[in-house]
Amino acid sequence: MFDVYAGYNPGTSSILSAAVDRMRGRHVETGLDNQGFDVQEGRSLKLVELLSALDSAQVLQAPDVTVTGITADSRTVKPGDLFVCIPGAHVDAHQFIPDAIRRGAVAVVTQRPWGAPPGIGAAVVPDARLALSALADRFYGQPSRTLKMVGVTGTNGKTTTAFLVEAIARAAGRKMGVIGTAGMLLGQEVLEGKSGYTTPEPQTIHRLLATMLRRGAWGAVMEVSSHALEQRRTDHCRFDVAVFTNLTHEHLDYHGDMENYFAAKARLFRLLQPGAAAVVNLDDPYGRRLIEEMPAGVRIYTYGFSQGADIRAEDVQITTTGSRYRLITPFGAADVEAPYLFGTYNVANAMAAVGAGLALGFTLEHAAQALRTAKGAPGRFERIDEGQDFTVVVDYAHTPDGFEKLLSDVARVKEPGSRIIMVFGSAGQRDPSKRPDMGRIAGEYCDVLVLTEEDPRTEDAMEIARQIASGVTRDxxxxxxxxxxxxxxxxxxxxARTGDIVLITGKGRETELEVQHPTTWRGDVAEAVAALRDRAREEARGVRA
Known part of the structure; x- marks a missing residue:
């Protein structure tokens, strides 16, 4: 619990307002419920009750105030909020405390003591990020303890795996929410669009989980990024199942090296409770290491193409649109037809999702049924069809490993004499060491590379392109x-000519481009559709040969 200093009165403790239980779900377009109220409106908790969520806090002042919201951004503080002051890498967030109080904050949680004015709650914690996670969990009623929770982590495959888990649950008649790169969904409804993070901040996570629970969700599946794990965003999510897809070269600008990157990913599994399940890729060396380090009492399901995997695919056939294979599991075998899930990598994603589904108690029949109709995640090998005689695909691949998996399968199914034309770049102010590798791999499989901007931020997009091109070895x-x-x-x-395959990678369904100049780009899907229609109009007028 916490150490109490000035102003604590046990008589001020209270439980969550009963109004919370009467609140309805959010309107899917606006983020408001059907009466026009924000999901957070009406939710309140006494400060002392909220601070009891912290294991080691020095409470300097605990006036009898009611907290009606939690934020770590002083610019978004509303009257009644508790402001958690998180030190940043470049800015001391403590300097924003006066602004937060002016905006109506009734309490502030910091990592060091400060001169709190009378009437303002104040607590000091050793780790503000961990405190934010605990406070958000308590404020929103600990929804992850009621929902069946699945966390998916790994360098590649998180989004598709999460969508497939939801599809399997739906086939079994269960309603699951999805939180991740593509947005926040409940069943087939969009609760919120992209947050800017693969895994949102804790106050957003627990608010969304509480919303899903009130709207009848049985469970939720969440993409859990290494950044989120490092920053303790999901520490107070109680996961029933954790999935590890793979670990490859990425985010080393943040983590420094692969060992730190692995340690961040492994945190999801270290926090599992006895009786929870881990679904782990046996083909990945980091997956095998993760199995060796798994906490006691955690059920382990392995998957992969390795002979010893609990869940494995045999007789795999990759078609131009999807895949067929025999799925072997501890609960029996099934012939799987996945007409909309292209590539060997999606067979792996499907196995991961099936493992999660089996761990949750769904049947192999539910899984096979879901895979027959599942189309994966938006912006993942998404075909753009305007009646053209060549293939156009938008995909999110943006790492060397992602390129290898995508391109090796595309090369396998392309028609003899056709070409692979690839449009891509690499993000600025992110790990630059992967750029030549991306060029090398793309050059091994592609005939034409069109190198362009891909969130260059403050870097020169063409200098990034030249770094990519430096890795190409085929003349x-x-x-x-x-x-x-x-x-x-x-x-x-x-x-593009008849039979060619045009791959536009790196952005998927994203619609924002981080550049320093004006841009008319509306998203790769929209731009591909527009370009195809313009080409069709030119051909109709006889402009093209």
């Missing part, structure tokens, strides 16, 4: 450097 590869992503997509589609 036969045509390389174009086109900074404007809109024009790069248009040029790739202009040059």
């Amino acid at each position: 036969e590869v045509e390389i174009y450097l086109i900074e404007d992503r809109v024009e790069a997509i248009r040029e790739a589609i202009r040059m």
